[in-house]
Amino acid sequence: MAGRTAGKRKPTSAEIATHNAAKHSKTAGAPSDSDESMGESDAEMEGGAEIESDAEIEDEPKLAGENGGKAGGTQGRAQVTNADVMALNEASLLFKSNLFKLQIDELLGEVAVAANSKATQDVDAALQQIRAELLAMESTAELTMDAATNHVRKLSKAATGQVFGIPFPDPAPAAGLALRMASAAPDAVNVVGSYPLGMAVRSARGFTVDVLAQMPARLFQERDYLDYRYFYKRALFVALARVRLQGSAVGEMFDVEFALLRGDTRLPVVQLRPKRGARRLARLGCTIRILPSVPADVLALRRLGPDSCNVRAALYSAAQDSVATPQYNAALAGDALQLTHLKYLHETQAACPAFARAAALLRVWLGQRTGARGAQQLLDSGRLGGFVVTVVLAWLVRSPGSGGVAGARLSGAMDALQLFKGAVEFLAERDFAAQPVRFGSADAFGGAGGAVLVDPSGRTNLLAG
Numbered sequence: 001m002a003g004r005t006a007g008k009r010k011p012t013s014a015e016i017a018t019h020n021a022a023k024h025s026k027t028a029g030a031p032s033d034s035d036e037s038m039g040e041s042d043a044e045m046e047g048g049a050e051i052e053s054d055a056e057i058e059d060e061p062k063l064a065g066e067n068g069g070k071a072g073g074t075q076g077r078a079q080v081t082n083a084d085v086m087a088l089n090e091a092s093l094l095f096k097s098n099l100f101k102l103q104i105d106e107l108l109g110e111v112a113v114a115a116n117s118k119a120t121q122d123v124d125a126a127l128q129q130i131r132a133e134l135l136a137m138e139s140t141a142e143l144t145m146d147a148a149t150n151h152v153r154k155l156s157k158a159a160t161g162q163v164f165g166i167p168f169p170d171p172a173p174a175a176g177l178a179l180r181m182a183s184a185a186p187d188a189v190n191v192v193g194s195y196p197l198g199m200a201v202r203s204a205r206g207f208t209v210d211v212l213a214q215m216p217a218r219l220f221q222e223r224d225y226l227d228y229r230y231f232y233k234r235a236l237f238v239a240l241a242r243v244r245l246q247g248s249a250v251g252e253m254f255d256v257e258f259a260l261l262r263g264d265t266r267l268p269v270v271q272l273r274p275k276r277g278a279r280r281l282a283r284l285g286c287t288i289r290i291l292p293s294v295p296a297d298v299l300a301l302r303r304l305g306p307d308s309c310n311v312r313a314a315l316y317s318a319a320q321d322s323v324a325t326p327q328y329n330a331a332l333a334g335d336a337l338q339l340t341h342l343k344y345l346h347e348t349q350a351a352c353p354a355f356a357r358a359a360a361l362l363r364v365w366l367g368q369r370t371g372a373r374g375a376q377q378l379l380d381s382g383r384l385g386g387f388v389v390t391v392v393l394a395w396l397v398r399s400p401g402s403g404g405v406a407g408a409r410l411s412g413a414m415d416a417l418q419l420f421k422g423a424v425e426f427l428a429e430r431d432f433a434a435q436p437v438r439f440g441s442a443d444a445f446g447g448a449g450g451a452v453l454v455d456p457s458g459r460t461n462l463l464a465g
Helices: 013-028 032-042 055-058 070-075 081-110 116-135 145-160 228-244 279-284 327-338 338-351 355-366 374-381 386-398 416-429
Strands: 140-143 180-181 187-193 206-214 253-261 268-274 287-293
Touching: 032 180, 070 180, 081 355, 116 187, 116 206, 116 228, 116 279, 116 287, 180 228, 187 338, 187 355, 228 253, 228 268, 228 287, 228 327, 268 279, 268 416, 287 327, 287 338, 327 338, 327 374, 338 355, 338 386, 355 386, 386 416
Parallel strands: 206 287
Antiparallel strands: 140 180, 187 206, 253 268, 268 287
């Protein structure tokens, strides 16, 4: 623009529009009032304010939206790319995921029960008192079956004012059975199960704390795994444990009674429920169970496989003498392996930091939904419970390569929500009968029939109800 005069001003938008309109009218040959006005405008601008050339006018920048064409409208609007859409989707998913995690944290904060906390200090104090009473149980000399029954009746009446006998399994011992039984204080008393592992959750019925009382090995003989002998001796210990607890200060806080573990008459336990007078315990809804156990080397575990027959013609006819007794054998092995299972879950928790929280979520889910195929099979087995789903989760975390489903494994580095989702998907798809779940090889359970979940020791089927 070097050729412009020094006093030249820049025309306004209105002047430019008028000039362009006049040129258009002249080209079309039609007379227009703007021709005359243009002459006047040229004369007025002759003193040093002439209009720029068309080229110079076209070079002037235009405001956004000034050009009414489609091209101008597109240039004035930002383009949305696929990357922008993906970023928005990721932000939305992240928000939903974070919100769901906050909801999970809130859920566990409401239902989880932590041992040795301020909320459970009354429960912990009661457990210490129960432990002291069990360790102080008096020894009983060897007695015949009838003498042992009479002994329990007399003790129960004297200690509690209530007469009860020995909770023998079904079938009860035959009259005149040549079996002598004794009892003594347990060698060890430990809190086991979900409570010490941080997996316990409170439901509408409260929560349960299991106390393991290990009976002395000297009370049993090598062949007591046969013909219910172990279960008869176990029942005597349970009866005397109830007498001790109900007749002590523990009986003032709790209603003490017999109950059946998983509904199995072979496995009676002592159950304690808080009395109404113990308000803080009753408010927590805590139920305590005394579970007898025996050292693993007392019973011949090698003889407790699914194909073994350990109930002989003394109770059944000769035609049924060789029939396998898998449920009977599983009940025996369960008592002998409780500490082994507890140790395995402790090790899994140490290897997988989120294991306890994931197991707690599974317990909440189990109490609400049972429609998945695997979960229904567990229910049908009669052995379904928090322990079983916790063992399934441990198998998914710690047993790569077993079972033939490589894609079902979970990493110990996952968080609780990822572990929970993986376990639920596994339960929804797995057929425990067609594809048994085994720790290690455990080939002996391949033809056991029904749902199969072999325990970490490889000795018993946890689903043999």
